[in-house]
Amino acid sequence: MRKKNRNLDPAAKKKKKKVLLTVLIVLAVVLGIPAVFLYNKGYARNKDRMAQLAAIDGVTEVKELWKMSVFFSEKYLVTFEQPLDWSDPSKGSFPQRVEVAIHDDARINVIETDGYCLGDIMAPYYLALEPAPEISEYYDGNYIHVEHRFFGNSRPADMSNTDTKYWEYHTAENAANDYHHIYQALSPVLGDKWVSMGSSRGGLMTNVYGYYYPEDMLAYVPYVAPCADGMNDTRMYDFVYTQIGDSAFGEEKGEELRGLVTAFQTEAMRYKQDLLPKFEKKVTTKPYNYPEQVKTDVLYDMDVLEFAVNFWQSGGDFEKLREIVNMPASTASEQKAKQNAVYDFLIKIQDPQDWSFHCFGWPYYVNTATTYGQQLYNFSYLRDALAEAGIADTLSVTEEMQPEFLQDMVFTKEQKAAFIYDSSFHDGIVASLETTPAKRLMIFGGTDPWRSLAITTEENENNRIFINPTMPHSSQISNLPDDMRTEALDILSEWIGEEPVLDK
Numbered sequence: 001m002r003k004k005n006r007n008l009d010p011a012a013k014k015k016k017k018k019v020l021l022t023v024l025i026v027l028a029v030v031l032g033i034p035a036v037f038l039y040n041k042g043y044a045r046n047k048d049r050m051a052q053l054a055a056i057d058g059v060t061e062v063k064e065l066w067k068m069s070v071f072f073s074e075k076y077l078v079t080f081e082q083p084l085d086w087s088d089p090s091k092g093s094f095p096q097r098v099e100v101a102i103h104d105d106a107r108i109n110v111i112e113t114d115g116y117c118l119g120d121i122m123a124p125y126y127l128a129l130e131p132a133p134e135i136s137e138y139y140d141g142n143y144i145h146v147e148h149r150f151f152g153n154s155r156p157a158d159m160s161n162t163d164t165k166y167w168e169y170h171t172a173e174n175a176a177n178d179y180h181h182i183y184q185a186l187s188p189v190l191g192d193k194w195v196s197m198g199s200s201r202g203g204l205m206t207n208v209y210g211y212y213y214p215e216d217m218l219a220y221v222p223y224v225a226p227c228a229d230g231m232n233d234t235r236m237y238d239f240v241y242t243q244i245g246d247s248a249f250g251e252e253k254g255e256e257l258r259g260l261v262t263a264f265q266t267e268a269m270r271y272k273q274d275l276l277p278k279f280e281k282k283v284t285t286k287p288y289n290y291p292e293q294v295k296t297d298v299l300y301d302m303d304v305l306e307f308a309v310n311f312w313q314s315g316g317d318f319e320k321l322r323e324i325v326n327m328p329a330s331t332a333s334e335q336k337a338k339q340n341a342v343y344d345f346l347i348k349i350q351d352p353q354d355w356s357f358h359c360f361g362w363p364y365y366v367n368t369a370t371t372y373g374q375q376l377y378n379f380s381y382l383r384d385a386l387a388e389a390g391i392a393d394t395l396s397v398t399e400e401m402q403p404e405f406l407q408d409m410v411f412t413k414e415q416k417a418a419f420i421y422d423s424s425f426h427d428g429i430v431a432s433l434e435t436t437p438a439k440r441l442m443i444f445g446g447t448d449p450w451r452s453l454a455i456t457t458e459e460n461e462n463n464r465i466f467i468n469p470t471m472p473h474s475s476q477i478s479n480l481p482d483d484m485r486t487e488a489l490d491i492l493s494e495w496i497g498e499e500p501v502l503d504k
Contacts, residue, residue, distance in 0.1 A: 046074055049189075053078050053100065056185045060095065067101070071132040072143070074102040080185070082149065084156070084169045086177040091169070096154040098182055099127055099145035100190075103136060107498050108193040109186070110141040111217075113179055113209055115201025116361050117152025118145065134478050135197055135221060138489065138500040142190050148205065149178055150363045161357040164418045170363060172371050172425050175205060176212035183216050195496060199223040200450065200473065201364060204372065207440070207455065211429045214438030219495040223443045224473050227429070227455035228373035231421050232403055236375035239452035240308050247446040247469040257318060261308050262385050263325045268304045268346050269386055269394045271339045276300060278343060279352075287358040291412050297396040299352055302409060305382055305397075307350045309449045315472040316349065355409050365410045369419040373426060375453060377405040433457040439495045441488060442466065445475030464491050 046064075053062045058081050065075035082096045083089040097118055110133055119126030136143050147154040150170050159166050183194060196217045198206040203225025210220040229235070241262070245254030268275075280296045282288065290299070311321070324345055327338040353359050368374040379397050386392045397405070407416045433455070439462050444451045446469035459465050466484050468475045477488050489500050 049074060049102070050076065052189045056080075056189070058082070058181070058185065065099070066128045068128050069101075069131055071103060071137065072101040073104045075127065076100045076102075077127065080182060082178055082181065084166065084174075086174055092156070094149065094154065094156045094159075094166075096149060096178060096182075097147045097152065099130075099143070100186070101130075101132070101143040101145070103132070103140055103142050106140055106142045106191070108135075108139050108141040108195055108218075108496060109144060109190050110136045110139075111144040111146065111179065111183060111194060111196050113175075113196060113198040113202055113205035114146055114148055114151075115198060115203075115205050115364070116148060117154070118147045121152040121360055133197060134476055135195055135492075138477070139195075139496065139498050140501075141195070144182065144186060144190075146179060146182060148202075148363075149175055152360065161362050162412060164415055167366050167415075167419070170366050170370075172208045172367075173212060176209050179205075179209045180213045180216060183213075193218060193496065193498070195219045195221060195492075197221040197223065198225070199476075200225065201361075207429065210436070210438035210440060211432055214432075214436045217438070218497070219439045219441060219492055221441045221443070221477075221492070223476055224445055224448055224450055225442065225455070226450045226453035227426070228368070228375060228453050229456060230373045230423055230426060232376035233373060233453060234376050234378065235452040236309070236449055237378040237381060240312065240449050241381040244312055244449060244452075245447060247467075260318060260321055260325065261311055261316075262382070264321050264342070264345075265304050265307060265382055266385050266389050266391070267325060267338070267342050268307070269301075269382075270389070270391055271342055272297075272300060272394045274339050275343050279303075282347070283352050283356075287356065288353055289357045290355065291357075291408075291410070293413070294355075294409055295396070298401075299355070299409070301379070301395055301397045302355065302377070302405075303346060303350050303352050305377065305379055306354070307346055310350045312447055312449050313473040314349070315447070315474065320345065357410075362410065365406065366415075366419055369407055369411070370421060371425050373421065373423075374406060377402055430456055433463055434460070436462065438462065440464070441492055441495075443475055443477060443480070443488070444468070445471035445473060447471065448473045448475065464488070 050062050050064060053059060053076060059078055060081050061079040063077045065077055067075045078098045078100050080096045080098060081093045083093055085091045099118060112133060119130060132143055135141060150159065156166055194217050196206050196209050203222030204227060206220050206222040207225055207227065210217065241258060245257045249257065276297060279300050283296060283299060324341045327341060329335040329338045354361070379395065379402060383392065383395055386395055411419065442463065442465045444454060444465070444467045446467055448471070450473060451467070457463055466480055466488050468480050468484065471479055477485055480488060493499055
């Protein structure tokens with residue numbers, strides 16, 4: 001039998017969390033710091049746990065964290081000293097940050113293989129506010145959140161995004177060894193029932209972990225995880241311009257919505273010359289910083305192309321999009337208003353900082369160029385739409401630029417020469433899916449562009465795939481349709497030997 005349902009209504013629980021958070025913030029403002037200490041009544045109480053964590057071989061620092069989540073009784077930030085190269089530790093080391101959150105009476109441990117940095121890099125109080133992942137809530141789990149090597153503060157002090165030093169150690173195998181070591185080090189303290197999960201690039205890293213260490217975890221749960229089929233995978237833009245939305249809305253409505261996105265892109269290109277001065281001012285000031293060969297007009301084209309991906313990925317506001325596309329532009333003042341609306345919405349959905357050296361996710365591009373592959377940045381659909389609108393000459397990107405487009409946008413010439421793709425990881429992980437003992441529960445969203453880059457495999461007893469037809473990049477177990485959610489939880493429960501709480 002499953003455990004008694006703690007809350008049948010996910011929306012009510014989410015509302016309850018928001019109310020609790022609001023009350024806590026008001027308390028903190030009205031009562032000051034004492035309110036935070038009141039909520040964290042166990043703050044600095046568990047010296048035994050801190051001593052256990054500090055005694056782990058390779059741990060260099062343990063900090064107790066404030067918490068604003070009632071699910072966890074304790075939170076720590078643990079720093080491990082990890083080898084740059086696991087095959088040769090003499091090459092040096094780097095600090096890797098791991099958030100460890102303790103749930104009273106935990107039945108399992110959930111390790112998140114984050115594909116990027118911990119959230120405090122972008123928001124200082126994020127770790128205090130960070131909610132429990134759904135698997136921890138379903139199965140009463142501790143939460144171990146790993147910052148990916150060479151992202152955030154988990155990197156050598158003298159490492160830079162603008163040179164090539166250390167990047168040869170930014171490999172799939174080294175990352176998997178990082179996770180394996182953290183799992184082995186924390187198991188004596190936290191217990192031996194473990195599940196790995198991650199979302200987006202983090203989901204890719206969950207698959208990486210399962211590939212190299214298939215028996216570490218009882219289950220691997222990658223959410224919305226891409227796995228490009230080599231370099232210049234053509235599947236993404238074919239999907240974004242010809243299929244996305246069909247499964248959720250039907251073919252007729254799907255085609256209409258795709259056309260609306262393309263219409264917005266066309267308007268953004270129609271006003272390109274008028275908007276370039278504002279765009280150039282933005283991307284030539286801090287924190288924006290690009291390789292010297294990057295031209296502003298080409299960067300603008302990239303922003304417009306990727307608007308379609310980010311809009312669908314985030315579950316975009318089609319009514320707002322329709323409103324902007326249909327704005328009148330008969331007079332000079334109307335045209336100016338429309339230009340501003342187009343520009344503001346474009347930047348809101350797709351910030352050009354994504355390709356800047358200062359972007360928190362920039363190290364991702366090194367991995368795609370050397371190990372994981374990438375989508376082809378295919379402008380042909382946009383080019384056709386512009387030609388139909390009679391403004392084909394607004395596009396600066398040519399067909400000849402496309403095969404190496406991303407590398408030219410994000411790398412210096414020295415980096416581009418150094419970062420060479422090797423297909424062995426991709427070939428290995430795809431081949432392993434038929435025989436691996438790793439148990440994977442893969443979750444995807446039907447309106448998520450990254451669904452198109454899913455790892456190429458068929459379902460079998462160890463690889464189970466669930467696609468929510470109406471969800472974008474935020475698809476997870478809890479928002480699957482009822483029958484899918486029940487089946488997914490049944491499978492996961494069998495693998496880990498624990499029964500979940502019904503409907504978080």
